[in-house]
Every structure is written in C-alpha cells, then in structure tokens.
Amino acid sequence: MEVRAVNVRKEFDRFPALHDVSLDIRSGELIALLGPSGSGKTTLLRLIAGLERPTRGAIFFGDEDASHRSIQERNVGFVFQHYALFRHMTVADNIGFGLKVRHGADRPPAREIRRRASELLDLVQLSGLENRYPAQLSGGQRQRVALARAMAIEPKVLLLDEPFGALDAQVRRELRRWLRDIHDATGHTTVFVTHDQEEALELADRVVVMSQGRIEQVGTADDVYDTPNSPFVYGFIGDSSTLPVKVEDDQIWLADRPIGISAQGFAAGPATLFFRPHDIELLDGCSGCIAGTVVSSRRVAGTRRVELEVGGEQHRVEIELPVDHPAAQKSRVAFRPRKWKLFPTETAS
Amino acid sequence: MTPAPAQAGWKFRQPSVIPGFGLTLGFSLVYLTLIILIPLSGLAWRSAALGWSDFWRIITDDRTLKALEISFGTALIAAAINVVFGTLVAWILVRYRFPGRRIIDAMVDLPFALPTAVAGIALTTLYAPNGLLGKPLMALGIKVAYTPLGIVIALVFIGLPFVVRTVQPIMEEIDKEVEEAAATLGASRFQTITRVLFPGLAPAIVTGFALAFARGVGEYGSVIFIAGNLPKVSEIAPLLIIIRLEEYNYAAATAIAAVMLAIAFAMLLVINLLQSWSRKRYG
Numbered sequence: 001m002e003v004r005a006v007n008v009r010k011e012f013d014r015f016p017a018l019h020d021v022s023l024d025i026r027s028g029e030l031i032a033l034l035g036p037s038g039s040g041k042t043t044l045l046r047l048i049a050g051l052e053r054p055t056r057g058a059i060f061f062g063d064e065d066a067s068h069r070s071i072q073e074r075n076v077g078f079v080f081q082h083y084a085l086f087r088h089m090t091v092a093d094n095i096g097f098g099l100k101v102r103h104g105a106d107r108p109p110a111r112e113i114r115r116r117a118s119e120l121l122d123l124v125q126l127s128g129l130e131n132r133y134p135a136q137l138s139g140g141q142r143q144r145v146a147l148a149r150a151m152a153i154e155p156k157v158l159l160l161d162e163p164f165g166a167l168d169a170q171v172r173r174e175l176r177r178w179l180r181d182i183h184d185a186t187g188h189t190t191v192f193v194t195h196d197q198e199e200a201l202e203l204a205d206r207v208v209v210m211s212q213g214r215i216e217q218v219g220t221a222d223d224v225y226d227t228p229n230s231p232f233v234y235g236f237i238g239d240s241s242t243l244p245v246k247v248e249d250d251q252i253w254l255a256d257r258p259i260g261i262s263a264q265g266f267a268a269g270p271a272t273l274f275f276r277p278h279d280i281e282l283l284d285g286c287s288g289c290i291a292g293t294v295v296s297s298r299r300v301a302g303t304r305r306v307e308l309e310v311g312g313e314q315h316r317v318e319i320e321l322p323v324d325h326p327a328a329q330k331s332r333v334a335f336r337p338r339k340w341k342l343f344p345t346e347t348a349s
Numbered sequence: 350m351t352p353a354p355a356q357a358g359w360k361f362r363q364p365s366v367i368p369g370f371g372l373t374l375g376f377s378l379v380y381l382t383l384i385i386l387i388p389l390s391g392l393a394w395r396s397a398a399l400g401w402s403d404f405w406r407i408i409t410d411d412r413t414l415k416a417l418e419i420s421f422g423t424a425l426i427a428a429a430i431n432v433v434f435g436t437l438v439a440w441i442l443v444r445y446r447f448p449g450r451r452i453i454d455a456m457v458d459l460p461f462a463l464p465t466a467v468a469g470i471a472l473t474t475l476y477a478p479n480g481l482l483g484k485p486l487m488a489l490g491i492k493v494a495y496t497p498l499g500i501v502i503a504l505v506f507i508g509l510p511f512v513v514r515t516v517q518p519i520m521e522e523i524d525k526e527v528e529e530a531a532a533t534l535g536a537s538r539f540q541t542i543t544r545v546l547f548p549g550l551a552p553a554i555v556t557g558f559a560l561a562f563a564r565g566v567g568e569y570g571s572v573i574f575i576a577g578n579l580p581k582v583s584e585i586a587p588l589l590i591i592i593r594l595e596e597y598n599y600a601a602a603t604a605i606a607a608v609m610l611a612i613a614f615a616m617l618l619v620i621n622l623l624q625s626w627s628r629k630r631y632g
Contacts, residue, residue: 051529071532078533084526088548098534101544146530153534 001061001156001189002027003048008057010043017043019213020057025157025191030183032200033193035210036236041193042161044210048191049159050074061156077150077188081162083142085134091145092117092130098153120148123182140171147179151186160192164199172196176203197237201225209233231343234274241317243273243290243310244345252342255311260288260336270345275337277305278320282327283334291334292317299323308333392610395603407604412580413589416605420586421612423497424565427504428512431561432554434505435512442513443520457513460506465570472503473574495577500585503571508561515557519550552627559620566613 003025010018018040025031033041046052048059050071058067066074085094093100095117099108108116121127124144134142143163150158163179164172180203183190194200200207201221209216209224209232217224217233228234235242246253252263252273283289292308295316299305303320306327310317319335327333396404407413442454460468476483476493486493493499523546531541547554569587576583586609593602 049533051533071529072535072537074533075535076533078530080526080530082524082526084524084530086527086531086545086549088551097531097536097544101531101534101536101540149530149534 003157003189003191004060005044005048006058006060008044008047008054008059010040010047010052011055017213018047021213021215022057023208023215023218025189027189028187030180030190030203030205031192032204032207033191033210034195034197034200034207034236036195038212039210040213041195041208041210043213045159045161045191045193048157049076049078051078075153075156077147077153077155077158079143079146079150079158079160079163081165083134083139083146083166085142085146085149087134090131090133091121091126091137094134094145095120095149095152097149116152117148120152123151123185124148125178139167140175143167143175147182151188155188158188158190160190162193162195164196165194172199179203201237209236211236226339228274228341231272231274234341234343239277239318240274241277241319243315243317245271245273245342247271247342254290258288259290261340263342266342267344271342272345273337273340273342275340277318278303279339280319280335280337282321282325283336286334289334289336290317291332294331294333306333389610392603392606395599396607399600399604403600404604407601408608412584413586413605413608415581416584416586416589417608417612419497419500419583420566420609423500423504423585424562424568427501427508427565428558428562430501430505431508431512432558435509435557435561436516436550436554438509439513439516439520443517457510459510460508461510465507465568466574468506469503469571469574472499472506472571476502476575494575495579495583497576497583499575499577500572500583503575504565504568507568507571508564511560511564512554512557515560516550516553519553523549552624555620555624555627559617559624562620563613563617566609 005021005023008018008021009016021040021044023044033044035041043052047054050059050066050069054067058065060066061074086097089097092114096113099113099116102108118127118130121130124147126141126144126148129137129141134145137145143166147160147163160179164175167175176199179192192204201224204221206218206220207224208218211232217229219227224233224237228237231242234240243254245259247263247266247268247270249268250262250264250266251258252261252271253259254273290310292310295307295309297304297306300320302323304323304325305318305320307316307318309315319333321327399407438453438457442450442457473480473494475481476486476499478484478487478492478494480494483494491498493502527545527549528541531545532538536544567587569585569591572585573588576585576588578584578588586605590602590605590609593599593605
C-alpha cells in the first residue's frame with residue numbers, strides 16, 4: 001500500500017513539531033525516518049498510524065484520505081520501542097489478539113487464529129514459545145513477538161518506532177538483518193524510525209533525513225551519503241570535517257591562501273567547506289593545499305585519525321590516514337580533499 | 350536462549366553481601382511472636398480449655414452462626430462493591446485532570462483517619478428512618494439503618510480507601526503504549542479496557558479486595574451504631590464477642606473469636622495463593 005503525507009503540520013500546545021511535511025512512500029518499500037531527537041520523526045510515524053491527528057494536511061493510504069479514519073480502521077501494524085506486549089497474555093494470545101477482537105464474520109475461528117499465531121512464530125523464529133509469558137522472554141525475543149503481533153492483522157503498512165532502541169548492540173545488528181529478510185519475504189510497506197544512521201543506511205531502501213520538524217533530504221543510502229543537499233545532512237550522516245572558507249575569483253580561499261580547489265559556479269563570499277575525513281589526498285609540498293599542525297592522533301579500528309590545527313584562526317579538522325602511513329609521525333601535514341561540498345555561510349549566523 | 354529451569358524444592362534466597370540478614374530476621378521473628386503469635390495462641394489455648402463438646406455447642410449455636418454469617422456476608426458484599434467503585438475512583442484520579450482532583454484524592458483517605466465510631470454515628474444520623482437519606486429511602490420502602498444493608502454501607506465506607514490505594518499505583522504504571530498497541534490492532538476502547546487493562550490490574554484488585562474484606566470482618570466501631578444489633582438479624586460477630594465478655598463468659602467469647610480467626614485466615618490464604626499464582630505468571 002502506497003502511503004502519502006501531504007503538507008502535514010502538527011502542533012503540540014501551539015509548539016510546532018512538524019512544519020509542512022510531504023512524503024511519498026512507495027508500495028512495498030522499506031523506508032527509514034532518520035534524525036536526532038526532537039526532529040519530528042516519531043511524530044510523523046504516529047500521524048501515519050493515526051495515533052495523532054494532523055493540525056493541517058492529510059495522510060493518504062493509496063488514493064484514500066485516511067486522516068479522519070480512526071486508528072482501528074486504518075489497519076496498520078505498529079511496533080513500539082518498549083514492545084508494549086500484553087503481559088497477562090501468552091505469546092500466542094498476544095499474537096492472536098488483533099484477530100480475536102474482530103467482530104462477527106471477520107473473526108477467524110479459534111483454531112485458525114492459533115494456526116496463524118504459530119505460523120508467525122515460525123516466521124520470527126520463535127517456534128515453541130507459544131505458551132510463554134512476555135516476562136519470560138529476552139528483549140530481542142519480545143520485540144520479535146511484537147512484530148509478529150503487528151503482522152497478524154495483515155496490515156496495510158508496518159510502522160516501527162525505534163524498534164531496536166532498547167536492545168544491546170549485538171542483538172540490534174542481528175535483528176536488523178533479520179528484519180530485512182522478513183521484509184523481503186513478506187513485502188509489507190514498512191516505515192521505521194531510528195536515530196542510528198548505521199541502522200538506517202544499512203537497512204532501508206530509502207532514508208528520510210529529518211531535522212527540526214522538516215524533511216531535509218530523501219534518498220537512497222548512496223544519495224544521502226555522497227550527495228547531501230544541506231549542511232545538516234552532511235554533518236549528520238557519516239563523519240565530516242568543516243572549514244570556514246571564502247570564495248573569490250572562482251577559487252576557494254582558506255584565510256589568505258587558495259587551497260587549490262576550483263569553485264567555479266559558486267557565488268563569491270563566505271562559505272563552509274565540508275569533506276569526509278577519509279576522502280582526502282596527502283600532498284608533499286604545499287602550493288594550493290590545506291596544511292596544518294598535528295594536534296593529536298588516535299588509532300580507530302583499522303585507521304588512524306589525525307586532528308590538525310589549520311590556519312591562524314585555530315580551526316581543527318580531522319583526517320583519516322592508513323595506520324602505517326608515515327605522515328602520522330610528522331608534525332605538519334598537507335592535504336587536499338578529494339571529494340568535498342561547499343555551502344554558502346548564512347549571513348545570519 | 351532458554352532460561353534455566355526453575356529450581357525445585359525449598360531454598361533460602363541467597364542473602365546479599367551487605368550484612369543484616371540475621372539481625373533483621375531475628376528481630377522480625379521476635380516481634381511477630383510478641384505482637385501476633387502469643388496473643389493468638391492465647392486465644393486458641395483459652396478456647397481449647399473449653400472442651401470439644403462445649404466448644405461445638407457454642408459455635409453451632411443459632412445466634413453465633415447467624416452473627417458469623419452476617420459478619421462475613423456483609424464484609425464480602427461490601428468488599429465486592431468497593432472493588433467496583435474503588436477501581437472507578439482510582440481510574441478517575443489517575444486518568445483525568447480536573448479541578449478538585451487533589452481534594453478528592455485526599456478525601457479518599459478520610460475513612461483511614463476518622464474514628465470509626467464517628468463514621469458510624471454520622472451514617473446512622475443520615476440513614477435513620479427520619480434522617481436526610483433515610484426518610485426518602487423509607488418512602489421507597491427501603492430500610493437501611495438497623496438492617497444488614499446498613500452494615501454493608503458502613504463497611505463500604507470503611508473499606509473504600511483500601512481498594513483505591515492498592516489499585517491506584519498499579520494503574521499509574523500502565524504504559525500508554527499498551528493501550529495504543531491494542532488500538533492499532535483494531536481493539537475498540539471497550540475491548541481495550543476489558544481485555545487489556547483490567548486483566549493487568551487483576552492482582553492489585555484482588556489485594557484491594559482482600560484488604561477491604563479483612564477490614565470489614567474486623568470492623569466494630571462504625572457498624573454497631575448503624576446495625577441496630579438485633580440478634581440473628583443485624584448482630585455482627587465482633588459485637589457478640591463483646592456481649593459474651595460483658596457476661597464474663599470468656600470461654601464463649603474466645604470460641605467465637607477462634608472460629609472467626611480460622612475462617613478469616615483460610616480466606617486470606619486463598620486470596621494470597623491466587624495472587625502469588627498470578628504474579629508468577631505475569632511477572
């Protein structure tokens with residue numbers, strides 16, 4: 001099922017949580033809402049579910065305006081960060097709950113409900129735990145039960161609110177792969193919220209980057225990582241270093257030296273240069289480069305991170321070097337970013 | 350991933366490294382012995398002195414049986430009423446914010462603090478055949494004061510805070526997400542309340558019931574004013590004990606007390622077992 005948010009605005013006590021957000025979610029897509037806390041990602045998810053009503057704008061399920069449909073009528077599967085299982089019910093009763101509360105002819109017979117519950121338990125790899133209570137399960141197992149429960153009602157969309165947020169790192173990674181497999185097997189349109197960019201980039205077909213109640217960028221993992229369209233996205237996704245520079249004569253100037261990068265097409269004036277610490281080339285001499293004094297050097301997994309002090313104004317940038325690179329021993333390093341992006345500095349700030 | 354099987358048989362829970370287990374356990378045992386066990390065994394001992402046939406004659410006496418029936422019957426009915434309305438009051442206090450909520454919250458505790466005799470006199474004035482509520486009820490043909498109905502009303506008054514105060518904290522802990530989950534799964538508001546919320550509250554409600562019931566069985570002060578104390582109609586067992594004491598018939602008094610004790614203990618034991626069973630399941 002295709003889901004669209006059209007010019008949605010949501011205020012809580014007159015405080016806007018979402019400003020005029022529009023988003024198209026394709027049928028069968030696995031999409032991540034990614035952003036820091038307070039960016040409005042959970043609010044958007046809850047608006048789709050019907051757990052909140054938009055102040056303005058509308059949510060469409062297919063061609064139908066669902067904004068004024070109740071939660072019950074929307075038929076969405078929602079998975080909460082803290083599982084929200086019914087603790088007085090067994091695992092099988094939890095999963096069957098959505099079918100049991102249906103009325104009349106819609107309600108499958110008890111045997112059918114039991115069969116579906118055990119089928120879903122197989123899918124989430126918890127066969128044989130039908131008669132356990134939630135209190136007897138681990139966090140990861142509970143979240144799988146919660147997902148099975150949400151899928152039991154054959155929802156039009158599956159919505160997951162920080163589904164792995166309460167779990168430890170190893171279980172998270174395991175469940176991430178598992179969720180991708182389940183999505184590929186069942187083909188539900190799935191939206192999940194996360195503040196973990198690694199999770200979003202690895203898992204989702206498309207990532208929606210949000211900040212301060214607005215959508216900053218929508219795209220595949222490659223799109224948002226390689227061609228971020230705003231300083232926020234550049235800074236939020238992956239590691240980045242920034243330098244305040246100046247554009248003049250189609251050249252980028254750092255303090256009073258050109259750094260050897262052509263800035264053709266950019267308007268003259270102050271700007272901020274963004275680059276990835278690992279995407280640089282080291283230079284020997286310095287005629288048109290960024291040069292700095294080594295302040296500190298740290299070993300991070302397979303690489304060495306070097307912090308440099310650049311220019312007279314004491315800007316610090318980070319670059320990444322191979323562990324055995326001799327430059328790490330030197331006190332002065334010159335480099336030039338291989339890939340970079342320039343954003344004009346807003347005069348206000 | 351499967352948890353270790355539960356250990357069979359009896360075992361002390363391993364005391365923590367912080368000292369104090371021996372001291373606190375010893376103190377508790379001495380304290381319980383002095384305050385509860387010795388008086389209660391005195392009761393058993395005194396009534397045992399009676400001899401089996403006398404004991405049996407006293408407790409199967411028509412007036413005794415009737416008094417016991419009234420005491421336990423009215424306490425059960427009052428506790429049942431309190432479960433319904435106490436839960437409702439707790440729900441209102443937890444779920445809604447309205448002007449005067451704090452005042453109502455404080456009022457719930459009044460039956461705890463008020464001398465029960467005062468409550469009894471107030472209720473009697475109100476429900477007496479010429480009282481503010483008693484008169485219109487009389488006109489409808491309902492006699493409250495000086496009947497078992499009056500006893501029930503007094504016990505409802507006394508028992509209400511027990512239910513409210515045990516259910517309220519558990520209700521406050523209910524996660525909003527659980528209700529939202531039920532709603533997304535298609536459950537109506539009514540189904541959410543009956544199938545999700547109340548079963549979760551059941552252990553607390555049972556505790557509240559047990560406390561209100563126990564209080565009702567032992568209640569004396571508020572009841573004797575409104576009950577009218579007609580033998581075999583509205584005479585409660587605690588009053589009958591007092592009457593026997595005033596007749597210097599200590600043996601009969603202890604015999605009735607021993608029976609009350611046995612019944613109350615059995616009922617509370619059953620309620621406690623029910624509770625630990627449900628705790629074990631729902632964690």
